[in-house]
Each structure stands twice: as structure tokens, then as C-alpha cells.
Amino acid sequence: MMKITKKITRLRLDARQPDEYIVKGLVSAEPDYKISLLINRKFKISLKHADPLAVTTENGEPLLFSRYSSAQPDSEITYTLISNRNDSKNHLLRKFKNVDYIFVVHDPDSMLRQDELSTGLRDLETVTAIFSIDPHSIKDKNIGYLIH
Numbered sequence: 001m002m003k004i005t006k007k008i009t010r011l012r013l014d015a016r017q018p019d020e021y022i023v024k025g026l027v028s029a030e031p032d033y034k035i036s037l038l039i040n041r042k043f044k045i046s047l048k049h050a051d052p053l054a055v056t057t058e059n060g061e062p063l064l065f066s067r068y069s070s071a072q073p074d075s076e077i078t079y080t081l082i083s084n085r086n087d088s089k090n091h092l093l094r095k096f097k098n099v100d101y102i103f104v105v106h107d108p109d110s111m112l113r114q115d116e117l118s119t120g121l122r123d124l125e126t127v128t129a130i131f132s133i134d135p136h137s138i139k140d141k142n143i144g145y146l147i148h
Contacts, residue, residue, distance in 0.1 A: 007019075010108040020106070020134055021105070021106055021107075022104070022105040022107060022114055022117060023102065023103070023104050023105075023133040023135050023146065024103045024104075024105075024117065024118065024130055024131065024132060024133065025096050025100065025101070025102055025103075025130065025131035026096075026098060026100060026103055026121065026127050026129075026130060026131075027098060027100055027127065027129035027130075027131075027135050028100050028101065028124075028127045028128060029100075029126070029141050030126040032066045032081065032083050032101065033049070033103065034126065035081065035101055035126065035127075036049075036081050037081075038105075038124045038126065038127075040070075040099075042120050042121075042123065042124060043079075043120060045070045045079050046070045047050065047069065047081055048068060048069065049066075049067075049068055050067045050068060050069040050080075051067065052065055052066055052067055053066075053082055053092070053140055054067040055066045055092065063086055063088075063092075064086055064087075065082055065083045065084070065085075065092050066082070066083040067080060067081070067082045067083075068080070068081040068082075069081075071075040075104065077107050078103065078105070079100070079103070079104070079105055079106075080103070080106075080146075081102075081104075082101065082102045082104070082106045083100070083102075084096060084099045084100055084101060084102055085100065092107075092142050092146075093133075093142055095138065096131070097132070098129075099131060102146060103121065104146050105117065113124070118130055
């Protein structure tokens with residue numbers, strides 16, 4: 001009598017959820033340290049000056065963009081404020097030349113609502129405009145530096 005063996009099919013399920021990012025473009029004439037202070041007060045977070053974001057151009061020239069970052073100890077939400085312009089007037093995201101700062105919220109649990117974030121940022125007296133930026137629809141190679 002011949003023994004019949006069943007073919008085993010193995011499936012691998014990825015139980016991780018994709019990281020969630022909220023990216024906002026801010027227009028303001030204020031310097032980065034003042035914007036970070038206003039955001040800290042408004043959202044009760046602690047943006048602190050961090051190492052600048054280093055981007056290398058096609059010809060190998062390094063460009064530095066100021067960065068403020070805050071990781072909340074009681075949650076997994078991370079806030080980052082990055083200047084879209086550096087000292088030599090280069091833009092991090094060239095498509096958004098009218099944007100002065102990029103505010104990135106990494107919220108893996110998606111607890112933060114985009115409309116609440118936009119309303120809070122709009123309430124800042126020195127912010128003149130806010131843009132929602134969809135990082136998946138931007139073709140700029142520098143977007144990878146924002147959402148890592």
C-alpha cells in the first residue's frame with residue numbers, strides 16, 4: 001500500500017502595519033528656532049535642535065538643512081521640523097519652493113488626526129500657509145530623507 005503525503009503549503013503573513021507619516025509644508029518668515037518653539041507650545045511637545053539633515057547633490061556637494069526633532073517618551077509618535085531651505089538658498093524639496101519648513105509626524109498607530117494637526121498649525125500666528133504633502137506621490141529623491 002502506497003502512503004500518500006500531503007503537500008504542505010506555507011504562507012508568511014506580515015503582521016506589521018506600515019508606518020504612518022503625516023507631512024505638512026509650512027510657510028513662515030520666522031527662523032527655525034522660533035517656529036519650533038511655537039510648535040512646542042501649541043502641541044506640548046519638545047522639539048530640540050538635532051543634527052542637520054545632510055543631502056548630497058548629483059555632483060557630490062553636501063547640503064545641510066536644519067532639523068528639530070522630538071520623540072515623545074510616553075508614545076511612539078516622533079515629530080520632526082526640517083527647513084526646506086539651507087543657507088545657500090538650495091531647496092530640499094524643489095517642487096515646494098514656496099514652503100519654508102517641512103513638519104513630519106511619524107505616527108505608527110495613526111492616533112493623530114490630520115485635520116487637528118492642520119488646525120493647530122494654522123493657529124500659529126507666524127505661519128501664513130499650510131500644505132498637506134503626500135510623500136508617496138512626490139518624485140523628488142530627497143523625500144526619502146524625510147521619511148526614513
